[in-house]
Amino acid sequence: MLDFLSVVGTWIFSVSALVVLGQFIYEWLQRPHSISGKHIVVTGGSSGIGKSVAISAAKRGAHVTIIARNTKRLEETTQEITKAVVDSSQKVQYLSLDLSSDYAAVEKALWTLEEETAPIYMLVNCAGGAVCGKLEDTSANDIQNQLSMNFVGTVFPTKALIARMKSRGEGVVVVTGSVASLFGIYGFSIYSSTKFALRGFAEALHMETKPYGVSVTLAFPPDTDTPGFANEQKTKPMETRLISESGGLVQPEVVAEKILSDALRGRFFSSVGLEGGIVCAVAAGMSPPSSYASLAVEVLLMGPLRLVAACLLVHFNRIVEKCKHDRNKNKKLE
Numbered sequence: 001m002l003d004f005l006s007v008v009g010t011w012i013f014s015v016s017a018l019v020v021l022g023q024f025i026y027e028w029l030q031r032p033h034s035i036s037g038k039h040i041v042v043t044g045g046s047s048g049i050g051k052s053v054a055i056s057a058a059k060r061g062a063h064v065t066i067i068a069r070n071t072k073r074l075e076e077t078t079q080e081i082t083k084a085v086v087d088s089s090q091k092v093q094y095l096s097l098d099l100s101s102d103y104a105a106v107e108k109a110l111w112t113l114e115e116e117t118a119p120i121y122m123l124v125n126c127a128g129g130a131v132c133g134k135l136e137d138t139s140a141n142d143i144q145n146q147l148s149m150n151f152v153g154t155v156f157p158t159k160a161l162i163a164r165m166k167s168r169g170e171g172v173v174v175v176t177g178s179v180a181s182l183f184g185i186y187g188f189s190i191y192s193s194t195k196f197a198l199r200g201f202a203e204a205l206h207m208e209t210k211p212y213g214v215s216v217t218l219a220f221p222p223d224t225d226t227p228g229f230a231n232e233q234k235t236k237p238m239e240t241r242l243i244s245e246s247g248g249l250v251q252p253e254v255v256a257e258k259i260l261s262d263a264l265r266g267r268f269f270s271s272v273g274l275e276g277g278i279v280c281a282v283a284a285g286m287s288p289p290s291s292y293a294s295l296a297v298e299v300l301l302m303g304p305l306r307l308v309a310a311c312l313l314v315h316f317n318r319i320v321e322k323c324k325h326d327r328n329k330n331k332k333l334e
Contacts, residue, residue, distance in 0.1 A: 032264030036061030036087075038121040041113070043099060043157055046073040048226030049176065050126030051080075052256035058084040060260070063091040063118060067157075068127070071096045091117060099127055099156055100148040107160040114164070122172040122263070123161055125154040129228050130191040132236045143190050150194035155201060162205070166212035173209070174263050175202040176219045179247070179276065182283040183313075186320055187240030199287075206268060206288050217263040218287075219270040220280060221255045222247050239323045243316050247275055267291060282309045 040057040044050035045066025054064050058081050066081070068074055074094035082092045097109050114120055128150040131142045158173055165171030180188050181195035202218040209216060223229060223244050236244070255272055262270035267290040271280045281298045282305040289295035 032261055033266075034060070035122060035264065037063070039063045039065070039114075039118040040122045040124065041065045041067065041110070041120050041157075042124045042126055043067045043153070044125075044127030044176075046070060046077045046094070048126070048228050049221060049224055049252045049255050049259070050124070051077050052252040053124050053126060053259060054081050055084045056253070056256050056260050057122075057124075058082075058090065058092060059086060061086050061090065062122075065091075065093050065095060065113060065117065065120075067095045067097050067099065069096060069098055093117070099154075100152040103156050103159070106156045110157060110160045119164070119168060120161055121170065122174070123157060124174040124176075124259070124263075125158065126174075126176050127153045128176065128194075130188065130232050132187045132191065132232050132240055134187060134237060135189045138190055146190050146194050150191070151197050151201075154198060158205070162209065162214070165214045166209060169213040171209075171214040172217065172263050173205065173214065174217045174219060174259060174270075175205075176221065176259070177202070179220050179222055179279060181218075181220060182279050183309075185240065185243060186316070187237045202268075203287055215263070215266045216268065217259070217266075217270050218268060219255075219259045219262070220272075220276055221259075222250050222272055222276055224250050224252050224255050226252050237323075239320045242319045242323070246315075262290070267294075269294070278305055278308065281305050 035057060040054075040062040042050045042054045042057070042064065043066075045054045045064075046068035050066065050068075054066050054077070058064050064081055066074060066077060071094075074096060078092055078094045085092060095109060095113065097106065099106055110120070129146070131138065131146060154175055158175075161171075162173070165173070175198050177198045178191070178195045179185075180192040181199045184192045199218060202216050206216040229249075233241075250272055258272050259270050268288040269280050269284075269290045271277050281294075281301060284298045284302070289298070
């Protein structure tokens with residue numbers, strides 16, 4: 001009897017392994033949807049990840065519109081994107097717009113953009129930023145600004161376009177979260193809050209739009225070498241710096257290419273690197289599976305990965321304790 005159960009167990013494990021391997025190979029070979037000739041809008045497109053997404057979209061043959069507030073930077077970036085086009089018929093343009101203060105203005109601007117250029121097939125929400133610091137050191141004004149910039153600045157343009165995408169039966173919405181969407185990090189109490197909110201927004205929106213042929217991708221970029229990251233560094237407490245350094249720094253072109261590739265394959269989660277994949281797997285919970293292969297990995301590894309995550313949190317908490325100890329020691333010496 002034991003021999004029989006052993007044979008059956010081995011057979012089930014082997015078949016499962018082959019199915020998972022086959023699914024991995026199938027998904028790896030699966031080509032992303034083409035965006036050649038389609039209209040892509042990138043918010044926060046004048047710098048950082050947004051700029052790199054816009055350049056990558058232009059290289060894939062898309063018409064590209066970037067949105068931000070700084071007109072001078074928009075003009076410079078538009079010229080740079082234009083150099084990346086693969087066809088002279090491609091349109092590259094910019095729109096100077098505050099995405100979070102007046103919904104009616106956002107709606108009017110995006111609808112006009114569709115009428116004058118082409119229906120918007122893909123909206124990549126990259127507008128946002130972080131003011132790093134402990135909660136007691138964060139001003140009320142900075143709290144309001146981050147809520148507006150990171151959350152409202154994504155919800156407003158998405159709301160303006162989503163009904164039109166659903167009526168056409170196609171479209172892609174990218175919501176740019178952060179690794180800080182998956183677990184709270186010292187010094188990011190407000191920033192993490194806005195990014196956690198975007199995760200809930202993306203999950204609910206995915207359920208609302210899937211029956212209509214519109215896909216939603218939630219991206220979790222790690223620390224990325226952008227002007228926004230450089231600005232973040234100015235206010236980062238030592239604890240946050242030390243925790244962040246464990247993940248390294250990624251180039252925006254790498255992140256942008258991964259976001260576009262995942263979104264055009266219809267994947268819900270988009271992460272970069274092994275650490276990003278581990279955090280996504282352990283925090284998947286009730287999120288939509290990105291693929292059958294990723295679901296299999298999450299089912300098989302979530303238990304062990306939970307232990308890995310707990311060990312990481314212990315490590316991070318030790319960093320916080322050490323910084324506190326060093327700070328108190330320095331005070332005594334003074």
